[in-house]
Amino acid sequence: MEGKTPDFSLDVQGVKGFCPVGETYAKQQLEEKKIPVLSCEGPCVRGEIARLAANLVAKAEPTLARACHGEAFFVPHSAMASWVKGAEKVVMIDGCFLQCHGRALKGLIGEEKVVEIDALPFHRKYGDLFSMDAVPEQELKAVARQVADKIIATLKQSGELAGDRSRKE
Ligand code: SF4
Numbered sequence: 001m002e003g004k005t006p007d008f009s010l011d012v013q014g015v016k017g018f019c020p021v022g023e024t025y026a027k028q029q030l031e032e033k034k035i036p037v038l039s040c041e042g043p044c045v046r047g048e049i050a051r052l053a054a055n056l057v058a059k060a061e062p063t064l065a066r067a068c069h070g071e072a073f074f075v076p077h078s079a080m081a082s083w084v085k086g087a088e089k090v091v092m093i094d095g096c097f098l099q100c101h102g103r104a105l106k107g108l109i110g111e112e113k114v115v116e117i118d119a120l121p122f123h124r125k126y127g128d129l130f131s132m133d134a135v136p137e138q139e140l141k142a143v144a145r146q147v148a149d150k151i152i153a154t155l156k157q158s159g160e161l162a163g164d165r166s167r168k169e
Pocket residue numbers: 040041044046047094095096097098099100101
């Protein structure tokens with residue numbers, strides 16, 4: 001089997017309705033001009049570390065807020081999608097070099113707006129494990145904390161934490 005796939009698209013069923021609390025949350029973040037932070041997630045241990053780190057990164061910086069990638073990608077009429085698509089930039093924390101969610105996000109909002117972060121080089125652990133259940137919860141949290149601190153330092157250094165100035169005042 002060849003270890004690569006050229007660019008591809010995905011057919012997705014249409015959808016009706018809103019997540020009421022998602023609408024309220026996303027509208028609030030839009031109003032406050034927050035930079036969305038997305039992540040991939042477990043059950044893979046690398047995805048889980050990315051998810052936990054994304055939560056910590058978003059909590060630590062007032063210009064950032066967690067966004068829901070599911071709603072942003074798959075409910076196009078939602079406020080979550082409007083917030084993510086209209087942002088000047090979006091921080092995307094993926095669990096490994098495959099950058100699954102980052103690649104989809106680049107197609108959705110344009111590569112130049114995605115601040116892509118591969119969390120794995122920030123810890124380089126668990127190369128022989130798949131499941132997040134193979135690592136004690138407290139250890140996962142401690143690793144995620146370390147990863148989050150390094151990501152915050154990287155974002156600060158590159159000036160990516162400045163608020164979203166693309167929105168109209
Ligand atoms: S980037 Fe893809 S393969 Fe890697 S941890 Fe995230 S979802 Fe899993």
